[in-house]
Amino acid sequence: MARIELQQVSKRFGAADAVGPLDLAVESGEFLVLLGPSGCGKTTTMRMIAGLETPSSGRVLFDGQDMAGVPPADRDVAMVFQNYALYPNLTVYENIRFPLRMRKMKRAEQDAAVRAAAARAGLEAELGKRPAALSGGQQQRAALARAIVRRPKLFLMDEPLSNLDARLRVSTRAHIRHVTRDLGATTVYVTHDQAEAMTLADRIVVMHRGRIVQSGSPREIYERPANAFVAGFVGTPAMNLMRGTVRGGVFRGENVQIEGLEAEDGKVILGFRAEDAQLLEEHIGFTGCEIGAPLYETEQLGDAVMVLVPAGDAIISVKAARSFEARPGDQLRIVVPPDACHVFDGETGARRDRMAPATGGWGR
Ligand SMILES: Nc1ncnc2c1ncn2[C@@H]1O[C@H](COP(=O)(O)OP(=O)(O)OP(=O)(O)O)[C@@H](O)[C@H]1O
Ligand SMILES: [Mg+2]
Missing domain, CATH: 2.40.50.140 (Nucleic acid-binding proteins)
Known part of the structure; x- marks a missing residue:
């Protein structure tokens, strides 16, 4: 488990302010959803937590420890991104097993873990295929399985359901919620889909133009939107x-x-x-x-x-x-x-x- 803290974190690309400065704490074991329209800075915020982007100012802390200079691989973070980034030359089985090979885990245990993750993701029949032979939705589920099999202390997920059809999205959503709760993992989940945010989150942080405009439980966000922007963004139909x-x-x-x-x-x-x-x-x-x-x-x-x-x-x-x-x-x-x-x-x-x-x- 991990507690994440962003202190006055901002990101500038050239002359343009993309994010912040923002202050945000994600409690250990919390499922936090960053919700906002396209271009509001969700992915950039996520990438700074992962260490893939260096903040222009401010600090990112994991369990109180400043992460400046700590590379992504050393942050014990499992990421599932919009583009699922599977290894094209490896089969689905090998892709899911990949993070386990880095550890001292017995071969039989690895095999059991991979098969369990694949079963949960509905990919048993696809294990021998390479990513190019999978549908977009199957690739996305393989990427999810690869993240879950690691049992990390922090999940970072960026629109992981965007390529799934409506039915799969609903069942995969429940799967993500169940697995992260089961592991007690801290999760930061990015989406522009308010229904996804409402159903998944312990807490929703609504972003608009690089800033946090409201932070609260799904119910608080729905019942007491802080401003007209949030009111018009959350709910089907919107307020x-x-x-x-x-x-x-x-x-x-x-x-x-x-x-x-x-x-x-x-x-x-x-x-x-x-x-x-x-x-x-x-x-x-x-x-x-x-x-x-x-x-x-x-x-x-x-x-x-x-x-x-x-x-x-x-x-x-x-x-x-x-x-x-x-x-x-x-x-x-x-x-x-x-x-x-x-x-x-x-x-x-x-x-x-x-x-x-x-x-x-x-x-x-
Ligand atoms: N590498 C980059 N160079 C320059 N500008 C960037 C870069 N990455 C992001 N931006 C800009 O920063 C802002 C925030 O982008 P970001 O990708 O974080 O948005 P987002 O909320 O994830 O949007 P979406 O929902 O479309 O994925 C945008 O205006 C974007 O154009
Ligand atoms: Mg994005």
């Missing part, structure tokens, strides 16, 4: 966000009015989640917390129907019962409970409602 003005606790936007908000006057971005709003029956009178708009489209989800309506320049999603039926253009009324609303600053996007900050802290 509904509308521009408007709050005056005396009443939000007004285009075809929207919501009363009873705990927020100060001013220009804001108002957010709520699709599952927190309800479609109103026709006979119910004005509630004070409504969106009135024509139906734009519906999306069949199987267990529910996603109803899309325009509000200003945004399209709002509302989750309705699967029995819902309407046609594009039909006039709808949607009620949004004020306590389900998130209020963000209209200029900075920072969270602005008066509720107490979530535990776990953000922006650290």
Whole structure:
């Protein structure tokens, strides 16, 4: 196990600031996900932890020890990267066994470990093949098996599921979670896929433009996003966000009015989640917390129907019962409970409602 600490770590490429400065601690045995859009600095951060990239400033510590000058091979780190980097001349069996050959492990034990890892990765039938003869998904699973078989103290994974089809992604995701927990290994996992982050993480660190914008449990990130960026990035669908003005606790936007908000006057971005709003029956009178708009489209989800309506320049999603039926253009009324609303600053996007900050802290 290992505790990782980044202290004021930054990375510049030429004149461009790619990352930081950022402070981040990953506790021993923790599964931490770095989540953010393309180009926000996730891979660069990961590579600095691995020792593949030298920080422009700051320190990387493993269990309190400064890693400056320690080469990647001496950090006891297993890496699974976007490009799986298998040895092309070795078979799958030999690839998975490769890290074990470096150790004083009996041949029979190596063989058992390789076969167990291959079985977990669903690669028993592929052991004799070379990487070129594998599909992208099989290569990715072979790279995962090679990392897992080492039982390292730290896993670094950079989008390890990106080449898998939807079903394999879900089962491999559970496999990664199970194996890392089983080993008690510290894991730093990079993804731009918020669903992956939500399902895997003990803690999510959201990055934006090289900086950490929020750090918290999946639940905290989902329920109390620190700003409009996080709100619009996490969740399927993302949180509904509308521009408007709050005056005396009443939000007004285009075809929207919501009363009873705990927020100060001013220009804001108002957010709520699709599952927190309800479609109103026709006979119910004005509630004070409504969106009135024509139906734009519906999306069949199987267990529910996603109803899309325009509000200003945004399209709002509302989750309705699967029995819902309407046609594009039909006039709808949607009620949004004020306590389900998130209020963000209209200029900075920072969270602005008066509720107490979530535990776990953000922006650290
Ligand atoms: N070797 C390099 N030389 C110059 N610029 C680089 C280099 N590596 C990364 N960058 C820049 O640093 C920034 C962060 O890149 P990074 O690869 O860390 O992003 P990322 O969050 O992993 O994105 P993605 O999700 O697309 O993989 C980007 O603007 C990128 O262009
Ligand atoms: Mg990357």
